[in-house]
Amino acid sequence: MVEEAKEKTSTESNTSSEEKKVAHPITQVQVTQQKPQVSAAVPPRAVVSPAPRPTPTVAAPATRPPPPQMVGRRNFVKALVTIAAVLSIVPFVPWGSFLSSSVGNAGSYKRQKVVIDAKSVYGAAAGQVVNVNDLNTFPPDSHWVITYPSSGDATLDAQNPDTFVKYELIRLPAGALGGDTKNASAFVAFSKVCVHLWCSPNYNPDPAHQQYECPCHGSIYEVPEGLAKYGPAAQQDAPTNAIPMLTLTADPNGDLNVEIPLWDVEHNGVLGYGRDYLSYRNYIKPAALGGS
Numbered sequence: 001m002v003e004e005a006k007e008k009t010s011t012e013s014n015t016s017s018e019e020k021k022v023a024h025p026i027t028q029v030q031v032t033q034q035k036p037q038v039s040a041a042v043p044p045r046a047v048v049s050p051a052p053r054p055t056p057t058v059a060a061p062a063t064r065p066p067p068p069q070m071v072g073r074r075n076f077v078k079a080l081v082t083i084a085a086v087l088s089i090v091p092f093v094p095w096g097s098f099l100s101s102s103v104g105n106a107g108s109y110k111r112q113k114v115v116i117d118a119k120s121v122y123g124a125a126a127g128q129v130v131n132v133n134d135l136n137t138f139p140p141d142s143h144w145v146i147t148y149p150s151s152g153d154a155t156l157d158a159q160n161p162d163t164f165v166k167y168e169l170i171r172l173p174a175g176a177l178g179g180d181t182k183n184a185s186a187f188v189a190f191s192k193v194c195v196h197l198w199c200s201p202n203y204n205p206d207p208a209h210q211q212y213e214c215p216c217h218g219s220i221y222e223v224p225e226g227l228a229k230y231g232p233a234a235q236q237d238a239p240t241n242a243i244p245m246l247t248l249t250a251d252p253n254g255d256l257n258v259e260i261p262l263w264d265v266e267h268n269g270v271l272g273y274g275r276d277y278l279s280y281r282n283y284i285k286p287a288a289l290g291g292s
């Protein structure tokens with residue numbers, strides 16, 4: 001009996017001990033299983049929270065004022081456009097009607113002997129009164145610059161940079177154009193102000209050219225009438241497509257003179273603007289143009 005009781009007690013004791021061993025792992029499993037459940041609940045919060053962000057970032061640029069440097073760039077572009085617009089109308093404004101004040105008052109315009117500006121590049125012709133009979137000093141197919149109205153001093157005239165008082169004096173090529181004849185019709189005097197955008201053309205005596213050429217945009221005026229035949233000046237409507245010019249005569253001694261100009265488009269033209277070359281033909285008829 002005693003042994004049965006011990007055995008029973010031992011069995012109960014073992015049973016109790018096994019139950020404890022079994023119960024303990026279960027408890028551990030339950031604990032370890034609960035941890036993933038807790039952590040699994042966190043991700044949904046992270047997914048939901050970024051959603052509202054796009055709304056403010058999209059709306060912001062629409063109401064944001066342009067940066068200062070962009071405003072400055074816009075003003076710069078506007079200034080360029082304005083300057084371009086002003087330059088585009090320059091050839092079409094009758095500047096000459098009031099520019100005469102910049103080249104002297106009305107009293108400055110008088111009959112005047114033609115004197116070559118005193119520049120060394122002109123050699124023997126520098127500072128000399130032009131005589132139509134002098135084919136050595138003033139040979140055909142040659143050109144010089146003169147000043148009208150003159151200060152009376154060819155050296156001072158040569159230092160005057162105002163192109164609105166400068167003229168290209170050309171002795172025409174010999175032959176058909178009559179540069180070897182001994183009268184005023186052998187010469188023409190074109191304004192040094194191009195009717196396009198006021199650059200200064202030059203006579204090109206090369207036999208393949210013999211024309212008045214502007215270096216800026218390629219306008220070319222034919223000689224002796226001064227009508228633009230190529231380049232932007234030739235694209236302009238009359239009378240803004242012909243270069244203004246002086247009227248020349250020779251006195252009994254053969255000295256060349258500038259007659260008092262009529263500054264309108266039907267006569268000598270408007271400086272920097274143009275001249276009606278057909279009207280000028282009727283106004284003055286050099287021999288080279290069929291006059292007497």
Ligand code: FES
Pocket residue numbers: 194195196197198199214215216217218219231232233
């Ligand atoms: S200024 Fe433009 S062609 Fe003379």
